[in-house]
C-alpha cells in the first residue's frame with residue numbers, strides 16, 4: 640500500500656481505493672483531522688476490524704446496500720483518545736474501543752457515546768474485534784429475539800465474526816445452539832468449540848438435519864443466507880419462533896417470501912447497523928454500555944482474528960472474499 644500525499648496535511652491518513660472495484664488499488668491518502676465537538680472524541684486508531692460492509696464499499700457496491708456512495712471504510716476500531724470534548728466520559732490518553740464509520744484511518748473523530756474503555760488485558764487488535772460483531776449478535780438475539788435459557792437458536796455462517804459472537808451470546812443466555820458454516824475446516828472448528836453436528840451453509844439440507852436433531856425445529860434463527868436457504872430457515876421456526884435477518888441481499892433485491900410459516904405466530908426482524916447509527920444512535924450507545932461490563936469480565940470474549948498491518952490491506956480485504964477465514968480480520972496501524 641502506497642501513501643498518497645495531497646499537499647499540506649496534519650498527519651491523518653485514510654485508507655481508500657483509488658479505483659472502486661479494485662481491492663489492489665487501496666492506498667493511504669493524506670487528509671485533515673477533525674477537532675472533536677463537545678460530544679465527540681478524537682482517537683488515534685491502532686487496530687481496525689474489517690466487516691463485510693468494508694468489502695462492499697471498496698468494491699463500489701455500498702449504494703446497492705443502502706450505504707452512502709463512496710462511504711468511508713471502517714466501522715469499529717481500538718486506539719487511544721487524543722482529544723476529548725467537554726461532555727465525553729473518557730480523557731486524552733485513555734485506551735478505548737470505538738464504533739465509528741470511517742475509522743479505517745490513523746485518526747477518527749467519533750461520537751463520545753459510541754466509545755467504551757478498552758477491556759483490561761486485551762490487545763488493541765483483540766478489542767477491535769468486539770463492537771460490530773457483538774452489537775449485531777446482541778441486538779438480534781437478546782433485544783429483538785429475547786432468546787431465553789433452554790431455547791434453541793440456529794446460527795448461520797457461524798464461523799464468521801458475527802456468527803462466533805452469536806455463539807458466545809447464545810451461551811451466555813444458556814441457549815442450545817445449532818450452526819452452519821461453508822467449509823469442512825470451519826465446521827471442524829465449530830465442532831472444537833463444542834457445537835454438535837455443524838451443518839453446511841451451502842445448501843438448504845441443514846433444515847432436514849436440524850429437524851432430525853431437534854424433532855420440531857428451532858426457536859430463533861440468525862440468518863444471513865439467501866433464497867431457498869432463507870425460506871427453509873423461516874419454515875424451521877417453532878411456534879412463537881423469531882427470525883433475525885442480518886443479510887441485506889434479499890432485502891435490497893426485494894425478494895418475495897411465502898407467509899405460510901407465519902401461521903405459527905412467528906415474527907421476523909431485520910437489522911442494519913449502518914442505518915441504526917444514522918437514525919437510532921442512542922439504541923447503539925445503550926447496548927454498548929450494556930456490553931462493556933460483559934467484555935470486561937470475559938463473558939463475551941474477543942473473537943479469533945487474523946491480523947495484518949495496514950500495508951497489507953489488499954491481502955486482508957481479499958481474505959474476506961474467499962469465504963475461508965474464521966472469525967475477524969483486523970488491520971493494525973500506524974504505518
Ligand SMILES: NC(=O)c1ccc[n+]([C@@H]2O[C@H](COP(=O)([O-])OP(=O)(O)OC[C@H]3O[C@@H](n4cnc5c(N)ncnc54)[C@H](OP(=O)(O)O)[C@@H]3O)[C@@H](O)[C@H]2O)c1
Nearest residue numbers: 690691775796799800801820821840863885910911912962
Ligand atoms: N445487517 C447488519 O447490520 C450486519 C452487521 C454485521 C454483519 N452483517 C452481515 O452478516 C454476515 C456476516 O458478517 P461478518 O462481519 O461476520 O462477516 P464475515 O466474518 O466475513 O463472515 C461472513 C460469512 O458469510 C458467509 N458468506 C456468504 N456469502 C459470502 C460471500 N460472497 N463472501 C464472503 N463470505 C460470504 C461466509 O460463511 P460461510 O461460507 O461459512 O457460510 C462467511 O464466513 C454478512 O452477510 C454481513 O453482511 C450484517
